[in-house]
Amino acid sequence: MKTQDNRRNIALVGFMGTGKTTVSAWLRDNLGLKEVDTDALIVEREGMAIKDIFALQGEEGFRDRESAAIASLADRRGLVIACGGGAVLRQENVRSLKESSVIVLLTAAPETVLERVRHSDERPLLNGHMDADYIRGLMEKRRAAYEAAADVTVVTDGRAVEDIAKEICAFAFQE
Ligand code: S3P
Numbered sequence: 001m002k003t004q005d006n007r008r009n010i011a012l013v014g015f016m017g018t019g020k021t022t023v024s025a026w027l028r029d030n031l032g033l034k035e036v037d038t039d040a041l042i043v044e045r046e047g048m049a050i051k052d053i054f055a056l057q058g059e060e061g062f063r064d065r066e067s068a069a070i071a072s073l074a075d076r077r078g079l080v081i082a083c084g085g086g087a088v089l090r091q092e093n094v095r096s097l098k099e100s101s102v103i104v105l106l107t108a109a110p111e112t113v114l115e116r117v118r119h120s121d122e123r124p125l126l127n128g129h130m131d132a133d134y135i136r137g138l139m140e141k142r143r144a145a146y147e148a149a150a151d152v153t154v155v156t157d158g159r160a161v162e163d164i165a166k167e168i169c170a171f172a173f174q175e
Helices: 020-031 038-046 050-071 091-100 110-117 132-149 161-172
Strands: 009-013 034-037 079-082 101-107 152-155
Touching (some): 009 020, 020 034, 020 079, 038 050, 038 079, 101 132, 101 161, 110 132, 152 161
16 A cells, blocks of 8 residues: 555554554554554564563663664555654654654543553553653654654544544545
8 A cells, every 4th residue: 555655654643652563463464554653563574572671771872772673664665654742853753654654643632642651560650650741841852853743633532533534544644
């Protein structure tokens, strides 16, 4: 399947808990795209959970691995790439994704994000900060980076995955 302007991958970016993994699975199952989750790729390569990489290597160590994972996808096509929530913080990642992918920004209100992530301890940046105000603050710090990366923005609050995915397809596969 060809995306508009031939970039051929769909990259999902956005804050933690905006539904990247769920939407990516839908696109995999319904469009036959191959799914790559950058966090899963890092875990596989390092043989370690994300929170352990943060604990041992710090956030910068994790970001270096994230950049390497994204760079390794540069020549691949026909993918849906679920990016970690901080992937857009490095320009090199955005540049690489833009060359190969239509970049879809998923958004959700801080309260929605909190509802979706509060039972997990797998996100080191939120451990000890499980509240809507903290989430709102971090989201605001990142807002410009998310918006600069996005080709299109899709709101996810209160919506079924199918509805979200169809909006993405209408944009990504337009003639
Ligand atoms: C992060 C988001 C996480 C993961 C890591 C850092 C972030 O991915 O990459 O914990 O900085 O926003 P998800 O967005 O899939 O939770």
